[in-house]
Amino acid sequence: MRLFYETLLSHRSIRKYKHKPVPDEVLQKILTAGTRASSSGNMQPYSIIVTTDEKIKEELLPAHFNQSMVTEAPVLLTFCADFHRMRLWLELSDAPENFDNFMSFMIGSIDATLASQNVALAAEAEGLGICYLGTTLASNKEISRILKLPKHVVPVVGFSLGYPDEVPKLRDRLSLEAIIHRETYKDYSVDDIKKIYKEKEREGMKRYKANPELKKMIDKSKVTNLAQVYTKLKYTKDSHIKYSEDVFSCLKEQGFLN
Numbered sequence: 001m002r003l004f005y006e007t008l009l010s011h012r013s014i015r016k017y018k019h020k021p022v023p024d025e026v027l028q029k030i031l032t033a034g035t036r037a038s039s040s041g042n043m044q045p046y047s048i049i050v051t052t053d054e055k056i057k058e059e060l061l062p063a064h065f066n067q068s069m070v071t072e073a074p075v076l077l078t079f080c081a082d083f084h085r086m087r088l089w090l091e092l093s094d095a096p097e098n099f100d101n102f103m104s105f106m107i108g109s110i111d112a113t114l115a116s117q118n119v120a121l122a123a124e125a126e127g128l129g130i131c132y133l134g135t136t137l138a139s140n141k142e143i144s145r146i147l148k149l150p151k152h153v154v155p156v157v158g159f160s161l162g163y164p165d166e167v168p169k170l171r172d173r174l175s176l177e178a179i180i181h182r183e184t185y186k187d188y189s190v191d192d193i194k195k196i197y198k199e200k201e202r203e204g205m206k207r208y209k210a211n212p213e214l215k216k217m218i219d220k221s222k223v224t225n226l227a228q229v230y231t232k233l234k235y236t237k238d239s240h241i242k243y244s245e246d247v248f249s250c251l252k253e254q255g256f257l258n
C-alpha cells in the first residue's frame with residue numbers, strides 16, 4: 001500500500017480503465033474507510049450506491065452525458081444525501097421526523113462528500129483510480145429515478161472506479177498563497193489575480209488545444225483565453241441556470257424543500 005502523502009500528492013483523475021473487476025474485499029475495505037469520515041451528529045445521513053451491473057451503467061450513461069468512464073470502469077459509486085433511513089428510525093421511535101428541509105440536504109451533502117473523498121483516497125492507496133462525475137448533481141433527478149431512490153435521498157457526488165489504464169500528467173493547482181488567507185480574508189489586487197492565474201492560463205489553453213474536438217470549438221467560437229473557455233463554452237450562464245433549476249426541482253420532488 002502506498003504511503004499516505006504519496007497517495008495524496010499523486011492524485012490524478014483516471015478516465016481509462018483496465019477490464020479487471022475490483023475484488024469484493026478491496027471494495028469492502030475502501031468503503032469501510034469511507035464510512036469512517038467525520039459525520040454531522042454522527043448521523044451518517046448518506047448512502048452509497050455501488051453500481052457494477054452493465055445494464056444499469058448503460059442506463060445511467062446518458063444521464064452522465066455519455067462520459068465513457070461510466071461504462072468502461074467496472075464500478076460506479078453514487079454518494080447520496082440520505083435522510084430517508086434516519087427518518088424511518090425516528091418514526092419507529094416516536095420522534096419528530098424533521099430533516100425535510102434545505103439545511104438537512106446540505107448536511108447530508110457534506111457528509112456524503114466527506115465519505116466520497118475518503119473512499120477516493122483509500123481507493124487510490126489500493127492502486128485504483130477514480131474520476132468524479134459532476135453529472136451526478138446536474139442529472140440528479142434522472143439518476144434518482146434509475147437508482148430507485150426514495151424521498152429524502154438525493155445524489156450529490158459520484159465517481160467511476162477501477163484499475164487505471166493510463167497515467168495522466170499531474171494537473172496544475174493554484175499556489176498555496178493564492179488559496180490561504182492568514183487570520184482574515186485578504187482581497188486580491190489585479191496583479192495578484194494575473195499572477196495567480198498565469199500558469200493555469202498557459203497550461204489550460206495548451207491542454208484544451210491538444211484535444212482536437214475542443215480546439216475546433218475554441219477556434220470556431222472566437223474564444224481567446226482560458227477564462228472565456230470557462231464561462232463562454234464550459235460553464236455558461238444559461239447552462240448553470242438550467243442545472244440550478246433542475247437541482248432545485250429534484251430537491252423539491254425528493255422532499256428537501258419544506
Ligand SMILES: Cc1cc2nc3c(=O)[nH]c(=O)nc-3n(C[C@H](O)[C@H](O)[C@H](O)COP(=O)(O)O)c2cc1C
Pocket residue numbers: 011012013014015067131132133134135157170171
Ligand atoms: C465535483 C467534481 C466533478 C467532476 N466532474 C467531472 C466530470 O464530469 N468529468 C470529468 O472528466 N472530470 C470531472 N471531474 C474531474 C476534474 O476535471 C479534475 O479533478 C480536475 O480537472 C483536476 O484534475 P485531476 O483530478 O487529474 O488533478 C470532476 C471533479 C470534481 C471534484
